[in-house]
Amino acid sequence: MSEVRATQTRGRTRPSGIGESVRRPDAIPKVTGAFAFSSDLRHDRMLWGGTLRSPHPSARISSIDVGPAVAVTGVHAVLTHSDVPGRATFGLEHLDQSVLAGDVVRYAGEPVAIVAADHPDTVRRALDAIQVEYEVTEPLVDPSRAETATPIHPDGNLIRRIHLRHGDPSAADREGLVTVEGTYEVGMQDQAFLGPESGLAVPAADGGVDLFIATQWLHVDRDQVADCLGMDPDLVRLTLAGVGGAFGAREDLSLHVHLCMLALYTGRPVKMVYSRHESFHGHVHRHPARMWYRHHAEPDGTLVRVEARLLLDGGAYASSSGAVIANATCFAAGPYRVPSADVDGVVVRTNNPPCGAMRGFGAVQTCMAHEAQMDRLATALDMDPIDLRLKNALAPGDRLLTGQVLTGTLPVAEVIRTCAEHPSAAVRSDEPMTRPGGAGRTADADHVVRGEALAVGFKNLMFSEGFDDSSAARCELRDGVVTITCACAEVGQGFVTLIGQITSEVLGVDEVVLAPVETTGIGSAGSTSASRQSWMSGGAVQKACEEVRAAVVARVAVTHDVPVDDLVLVEGRVESLSGSVSVDLAEATAEPLSADVVYRHAPTSPLDHDGQGDAHVSFAVSAHRAIVDVDPDLGLVRVVELTTSQDVGRVLNPVQAVGQLEGGAAQGVGLAVMEEVLVDGGRIRNASFTDYLVPTALDMPPVEIAALIEQPEPGAPFGAKGIGEPPCISSTAAVVGALRHATGLELARVPVRPADIALAEAQAGVDR
Amino acid sequence: MTIALTLDDACAALAADPTATVLAGGTDLMVQVNRGDHSIGNVVAIDRVPELRGWTREGDVLRIGAGMTYADMADPGFGALAPALGQAARTVGSPQIRATGTIGGNLATASPAGDMLPVLVALDAVVELRSSDGERHLPLDEFVVGVKANALSAGELIVAVRVPVLHGPQEFMKVGPRNAMVISVASLALVVDPFGRTVRVGLGSVAPVPLRATEAEVMIGGRIDWEGGRPPTAGDVDRFGQLVADAARPIDDHRGTAAYRRHVVGVMARRALVRAFGMVGEEAA
């Protein structure tokens, strides 16, 4: 009997209500190793799949000879471009990326051929045996040349430009203003999830295919896969397999179509798992950015005008670059009142690795720059940097750069103040391991200087620019047991916990069954991204539960002849306030009740020609204060403490909230001081966790939570805002600000490398 | 796969198939296997060979079994005899790696970034090799012959490494862009032999093989007040740092630039010297 364990999020949880630190149902299995990730999938008669990738960032394919690979014993399929049964291309915003490269490859790592064989070693041998002749061409690797260079793709090299113009363009054309200018750079960050891309495709008797896959958005994957297979979407059934982290890297297709092609061709189940090296080439990264800024302010610190030029490197294919540059542009000035702005946001195509979604989505890059500018402005004004931020803090009723009036909550001043005022617990430890350099034993106490800075950042929640954003959920109540069906991808954020909390809150039951998360029998839940699932799928589940609740109450009201308003659901019973009625929920639902809902947030509009419009639904703001120790002679750094305040609307689950704040801050620290995909001539040089460094326990400080600001957001289920992204927006900016404070250096680029500090004088050729 | 339970077993298995791969902790080997760089035939596992584990002291010679793990080196008794090795062992990888990675594996891998190597070169270590043909002893600089290249013959095993017990201060330092579990961008070991009146410096990750900073050693050996114990002057410390930096032969790679490596070697040299002897006057930055 075949065994497919892909739905470990199914099962019973023991929930209680909203606001409680309910334990995740998958916590123990994940900690003990019992949880089945997508890479643990197995099936009888299963074959292994593998991918041949281009070694060149730019080349024409003159020929592919699969003959020698087909001849390898144990090989069942070797497929190329010409074997793609349906549409040859896919993409989240533009269909510009080939399932398998045809005559051109545009990045090093682009898939060229796929193999299915009886053993991973056979797969490797077969991949080696495929003969591809490339005519190598000069890669376009400098994004600043992309717009003028020969197009490397029929769709051109400009992926999107938004030239945002807001307010009076001549606002700064007068004497007496203080102006600061700077150029900033952000390197390419990787999502560095621990579970590499993996999945299992099983051919079905009806000619269709079942795909078990770790993803962020089942339905949009299903639609793309079906198109590329040339198949009716109903025949392509996706089930969520255990997801080992996502952070944006699973929004695009990776091995999905390849697996299905191999399974359909061979008639056998096929499994594929990327190696870590391959994973770095198999998903999009955070866009590297070059940003020029000029801020103009009154002598009292009031911001007058902000000008910015943003250039993001989208790499070879568009992915979600268009939405990323929209965020970078819309939030370019930070959560401040800016009456006049000119922001030219551009994202281009190059032969570098493709970039797309990553936690923070465009707002991370600009936050690092606008916060550096605010510190610079404070220095120029001889003003306290916190006072400067408070003076310009956005508040409800103010306008954003897009002209949109802030109608919801946005406690900018509150997060700044609470974060700044929170007492620091940082002490100077005598433990040498806690100095910069850590286990390397390089620093003595007198080699270390300390710095401190605060940064603020904000971004939108949910999809913007008129996107029809929805989530579907079903609640069924049968014999007193609640079953929730929703295609929301649990990628670690804790939605499986939240479902139980919502059902407990609305239906008064302490157990809930989570139906398998799949495309069959339920509509799209939208993507687990953009800090949107608690609101969107949480909203859908809440509404579905409320409809079922109303139906149960109505039924008992009729059978027991009491007014509906008299009835409540508590601890698995329907009871009347007067006490005259008490019916077991199991009895009341012997005949099952169910409700199907599709939840939508308030509609938004596209941005107009000047980047103006009510493009966003809601926003969240956070502040971080970083305290760092630096060993300036060696350029080594230790982040000593991070303190944060965040605008959360309402805390749904305190433990999970802290988890998001800590995890996001760790990614922010990583970008500030070590995480970078090093790309040289279009090739990744550090595609491993040996050389792509993420913070260890000695690099990541405790995260002190100064305040979770609870101002319920109008229109949001339970008043709660998404909280996943803000923690990695302002944390990077705070850390690099603290490094500047400690060293007196400009440090206009993240990640800050040791040599940027230790050799700053030599590099700049000037004194500090 | 042979799981050797004695040294003779291991040598016999290697004699039977000199192309067999030796497996100790597997922390280097398995990385190569996963990368597909290493085609493996027969394997001889040596992690259960008691003769390879542990250390012994005979007079002022410390004999360290090739199978000694980094976790074993955390033993304070061991650290008292070879402080820089104990310090270097603590900087290696993570607890999991230290629990299984061995000094023999570090030697055989002979990576320029191997953390044992600068210490062993500073200590003038001697590597004991054995095969079914017999035993031979090689000084470290004859054992490590290039980037990931060693002088092992087919069928030969590293049995132990010998270092002197020196009775003077020792310092190991390692620079990397992360505070733990990081491959060294540059490393330095400084050991003092108060009876031989020498200061010896080994450098890692700044050349294809671990280096000695001979000129710096000679200079500072002549400046130390071996009898009176007066600390070196700031000028001496500075000059020493300069000479050590000059001894490095670093390259640019994705982990760091040559300029940065040379710079930090000089900084580490000054700091190590001051930790060992103190200093008179102000350090010059």
Ligand SMILES: Cc1cc2nc3c(=O)[nH]c(=O)nc-3n(C[C@H](O)[C@H](O)[C@H](O)COP(=O)(O)OP(=O)(O)OC[C@H]3O[C@@H](n4cnc5c(N)ncnc54)[C@H](O)[C@@H]3O)c2cc1C
């Ligand atoms: C996550 C991680 C972090 C690491 N961090 C560090 C670090 O900080 N510093 C550092 O220096 N290294 C580090 N390493 C590398 C590795 O742990 C060390 O080099 C370790 O000493 C290797 O020893 P081993 O016993 O695991 O060798 P193995 O992997 O078993 O063997 C390595 C090689 O040596 C050969 N070999 C082993 N023992 C003998 C013997 N007695 N005689 C002959 N040949 C032999 C094997 O055949 C093989 O070719 C790290 C590795 C990993 C995976």
